[in-house]
Amino acid sequence: GQQLNQSPQSMFIQEGEDVSMNCTSSSIFNTWLWYKQEPGEGPVLLIALYKAGELTSNGRLTAQFGITRKDSFLNISASIPSDVGIYFCAGHSLNYGGSQGNLIFGKGTKLSVKP
Amino acid sequence: DAGITQSPRYKITETGRQVTLMCHQTWSHSYMFWYRQDLGHGLRLIYYSAAADITDKGEVPDGYVVSRSKTENFPLTLESATRSQTSVYFCASKGQNTEAFFGQGTRLTVV
Numbered sequence: 001g002q003q004l005n006q007s008p009q010s011m012f013i014q015e016g017e018d019v020s021m022n023c024t025s026s027s028i029f030n031t032w033l034w035y036k037q038e039p040g041e042g043p044v045l046l047i048a049l050y051k052a053g054e055l056t057s058n059g060r061l062t063a064q065f066g067i068t069r070k071d072s073f074l075n076i077s078a079s080i081p082s083d084v085g086i087y088f089c090a091g092h093s094l095n096y097g098g099s100q101g102n103l104i105f106g107k108g109t110k111l112s113v114k115p
Numbered sequence: 116d117a118g119i120t121q122s123p124r125y126k127i128t129e130t131g132r133q134v135t136l137m138c139h140q141t142w143s144h145s146y147m148f149w150y151r152q153d154l155g156h157g158l159r160l161i162y163y164s165a166a167a168d169i170t171d172k173g174e175v176p177d178g179y180v181v182s183r184s185k186t187e188n189f190p191l192t193l194e195s196a197t198r199s200q201t202s203v204y205f206c207a208s209k210g211q212n213t214e215a216f217f218g219q220g221t222r223l224t225v226v
Contacts, residue, residue: 042217107157
């Protein structure tokens with residue numbers, strides 16, 4: 001089946017540090033999404049990317065849609081304690097005709113921030 | 116209230132029992148999804164639906180049944196629950212011009 005390889009699996013950082021995580025796939029994606037999940041809650045959309053090369057920011061978060069359409073990264077600048085959570089990449093693969101229904105997720109990056 | 120709601124939030128059932136998890140959305144979104152979340156596996160797609168009466172298998176559909184007789188509801192049924200189906204289940208919905216919104220999840224334990 002389709003797979004998204006997300007790394008790193010977990011990160012332990014000091015408050016104020018910058019964070020970078022990425023997602024790669026063996027197939028081409030026409031959409032890349034980044035979600036955050038806090039304990040006991042469902043994932044919440046942070047950033048959506050629709051074009052190869054697109055760079056989008058949402059506050060301290062910046063994400064890019066890779067030129068090859070097979071990867072994406074998410075950066076968090078000047079981390080704060082409330083950034084703690086699990087970050088997921090997700091997308092629609094062109095292998096399924098870009099079907100909006102086949103929305104698949106990476107395994108997540110668990111972020112811990114030490115005050 | 117507008118949004119997407121799942122019920123129940125918590126469920127304990129016995130092996131072999133039939134269990135139905137409910138999902139209801141008020142946005143009239145055309146797409147709905149069911150995922151399961153397990154440690155080390157992230158979110159895995161079980162089934163999705165593009166519209167009422169249209170459903171498709173995802174990555175891990177075995178042991179599950181879905182239906183979509185109305186746009187707003189997308190129940191997930193475990194016909195004969197097994198311990199390997201112990202998980203947290205998330206429902207999501209998506210409109211044509213929006214990305215997916217998730218419910219709060221149902222924690223299912225099969226004993």
